[in-house]
Amino acid sequence: DIQMTQxxxxxxxxxxxxxxxxxxxxxSISTYLNWYVQRPGMTPKLLIYxxxxxxxxxxxxxxxxxxxTDFTLTISGLQPEDFxxxxxxxxxxxxxxxxxxxxxxxx
Amino acid sequence: EVQLVExxxxxVKAGGSLRLSCAASGFTFxxxxxxxxxxxxxxxxxxxxxxxxxxxxxxxxASVKGRFTVSRDNAENSLHVEMTRLRLxxxxxxxxxxxxxxxxxxxxxxxxxGQGTLVTVSS
Numbered sequence: 001d002i003q004m005t006q007x008x009x010x011x012x013x014x015x016x017x018x019x020x021x022x023x024x025x026x027x028s029i030s031t032y033l034n035w036y037v038q039r040p041g042m043t044p045k046l047l048i049y050x051x052x053x054x055x056x057x058x059x060x061x062x063x064x065x066x067x068x069t070d071f072t073l074t075i076s077g078l079q080p081e082d083f084x085x086x087x088x089x090x091x092x093x094x095x096x097x098x099x100x101x102x103x104x105x106x107x
Numbered sequence: 108e109v110q111l112v113e114x115x116x117x118x119v120k121a122g123g124s125l126r127l128s129c130a131a132s133g134f135t136f137x138x139x140x141x142x143x144x145x146x147x148x149x150x151x152x153x154x155x156x157x158x159x160x161x162x163x164x165x166x167x168x169a170s171v172k173g174r175f176t177v178s179r180d181n182a183e184n185s186l187h188v189e190m191t192r193l194r195l196x197x198x199x200x201x202x203x204x205x206x207x208x209x210x211x212x213x214x215x216x217x218x219x220x221g222q223g224t225l226v227t228v229s230s
Contacts, residue, residue: 031212031214032214032215034214034216034217036152036217043202043219043220043221043222043223044152044202044217044220045219045220046216046217046218046219049209049212049214049216049218050209050212050214050216051214053209053211053212053214055218087151087152089152089216089217091214091215091216094157094166095154095166095168095169096154097153097154098151098152098153098154099151100151101151101152
């Protein structure tokens with residue numbers, strides 16, 4: 001199975017900050033990489049697919065980049081509703097696997 | 108509006124069985140691969156199983172293979188998972204999710220997710 005590792009596992013930030021979350025795959029997955037956000041008490045929601053494609057309705061402050069094994073999710077200008085946990089997931093092969101999550105909380 | 112609503116969760120003893128269902132609406136259910144993804148308390152999301160649009164291809168995670176059986180009823184727009192020989196480590200919120208293939212990218216992703224149903228396995 002392909003292992004997905006996110007860093008950091010948690011971070012503290014303030015409203016307006018630029019936040020970067022990294023995701024590394026244990027082998028090359030091209031751009032078969034998705035990002036989800038899970039707000040407290042809510043169900044996961046798709047943010048980015050195919051490494052850099054913004055899901056419809058997702059604010060443009062979210063962006064994704066990377067290919068191969070290294071990927072990044074960037075939030076440019078953190079908003080109050082962005083304090084949540086973010087997960088990366090590969091869709092390169094079966095089984096699809098998720099990173100351990102990165103919790104973004106208030107500094 | 109695309110909607111997925113899970114049901115059937117609850118408390119069960121280790122070794123027991125449980126059947127989860129997912130009612131889909133707002134899209135052509137029979138055109139999509141559907142999946143189950145679970146999240147144990149404090150753990151990362153874990154893919155459990157996927158079933159193709161017509162039900163002729165089914166895949167399972169190694170951790171549930173041989174114990175879980177996924178099925179679908181396209182006439183009823185419903186997805187099911189029969190869970191047997193349940194273990195303590197099967198305790199999790201189980202999400203029903205739709206697998207979408209991006210037209211431009213050919214890459215697939217899970218969207219949307221149901222609200223989840225909690226399965227608790229006790230000793």
